[in-house]
Amino acid sequence: MNLKRVVVTGIGALTPIGNNVEEYWQGLTNGVSGAAPITKFDASLFKTQFACELKNFDIESHIDKKEARKMDPFTQYAMIATDEAMLDSGLDLEKINLNRAGVIWGSGIGGLKTFQDEVMYFAQGDGTPRFNPFFIPKMIADISTGYISIKYGFKGPNFVTVSACASGTNAIIDAFNYIRLGKMDVTICGGSEAAVTQAGIGGFNAMKALSQRNDSPETASRPFDKDREGFVLGEGAGALILEEYEHAKARGAKIYAEVVGGGMSADAHHITAPHPEGEGATNVMKSALEDANMKPEDIDYINVHGTSTPLGDISEVKAIQKVFGDHAYKLNISSTKSMTGHLLGAAGAIEAIAGILAIKHQEVPPTINHFTDDEEFDNKLNFTFNKPQKRAVNAILSNTFGFGGHNCSIILKKI
Incomplete structure (x- = not known):
């Protein structure tokens, strides 16, 4: 079978060491640690009291406050990273076939904060079932691709992969396969997660998976070091625009790299x-x-x-x-x-x-x-x-x- 070539024409990143691609790369090459004491909630009673949270991040500078309230943070992060990647790609939505443009995203957990907050609110009440009408749409992992497709009008294949910590790569591989099989021209793909919550930290603590180096968070993630003792939980998103090579070449797109195997x-x-x-x-x-x-x-x-x-x-x-x-x-x-x-x-x-x-x-x-x-x-x-x-x-x-x-x-x- 004659498989199509697939290239990357846009990237976007929202990470604990940089809120866009340029900042992220600077953080990586400068060896910056994103780990610090948790600010999202009082973690003083938890075995692990630190995480890699986003820094200097204001959702309202990216998404209207009213709209943001309808989204779990993992979807907010997906939208922001995708915005950067789409802008970077230079795609003109009026010049592509939107029926052959899709969204394939990855999230291991989805709307954990939404689920936690709604259940805690119900449990603290008198038993009367009062739930936010956006509870289910905010929580489900596939809502991220729904929002992205609505914003950009992408009408091709649209779904979320869930394979725990492999989800983001899984989504990129699926996008790669759809394009090289000739079923799509363009795909927004990537992954997002927002698990720095009481339930996230508490759950991973119960598994003894997290580092408990509370006296030195910035040195807690130490892969391959003799004294490593667990991972540090992070949050954020990454987005890639994958495109069929001839499609990208025909519009004079900037090409970062070719995806060649998964x-x-x-x-x-x-x-x-x-x-x-x-x-x-x-x-x-x-x-x-x-x-x-x-x-x-x-x-x-x-x-x-x-x-x-x-x-x-x-x-x-x-x-x-x-x-x-x-x-x-x-x-x-x-x-x-x-x-x-x-x-x-x-x-x-x-x-x-x-x-x-x-x-x-x-x-x-x-x-x-x-x-x-x-x-x-x-x-x-x-x-x-x-x-x-x-x-x-x-x-x-x-x-x-x-x-x-x-x-x-x-x-x-x-x-």
Whole structure:
């Protein structure tokens, strides 16, 4: 089958270290930590009292107050990142076929704050069922794509992927597949999450998944460090405009990179723990390389899942060494979660953007907060510790793995 080529023509980012793409890249290359004490609620009784929240963020500067009240924050974030990506793409809505333009988004949880607030309000009352009429539309994960399609008039395929922390990458891969199969010309894709709430922090605390380094939040996310002890919860969104190559070329679009392959796999092992030998991670990276018709030595940089958990980091590195062999020592590896925290369903989107920017600037962002080598890792590998590194970056691979054993990897290359 003659598959179409797919390129990235617009990007948008709303992250804990920058509220747009330019700020995000500056935060990444300057090694800025987005972690700080939680401001959204009183976290003094929680085991973890910090997170990677958005900074200097005012929703009313982006969305009308009345409209914003109808949206959960995860949808607000999706709209803002998409606005930036659409503006960046230069798409003229009057000159494209809106029936062949779609929206595919990712969110691991959806409207968690809305659900929490409505249930708490009901529980504190006298039992009379009083609920906001926007409760259900605000909460459901797919409402983000509904709002985006309404704003831009995109009438093609429209849905949300839910595969936990792999959701954002899952959405990009689905968008990639729809375009290369000739079913769409343009797709808005990405992911958003807004889980820094009492329920989010409390739930992950109960699982013992979060770092509890309350005395030093900015150093709490430390992937591959011997003293790592959990991830840091983040929030925000990333949006990409994917476009069929000839469609983009015909309108003279700016092209950031080409999407060339995607892989998906399941650990089939445990609901939260990764496979100890990285079997699912191995399979998904091999699948992505095969899909891209590329060899391991064609990859220059891997933006790893790298959450800063004791087991997850080890299994991912084992998988990289299995897949890449001797070339693993020539790669740059980094975890940008050391700076942004873990954005759950939005992680794959902002991390794909980090890879795209690495291609654009020929520079690899660092893994910050490395203090002590862990003998569990082969420290001859280049984890890009603490400082960015200039190098030729022609192709990147981005990994995201989620609870339930969901694994997604995507490959982008310079065009």
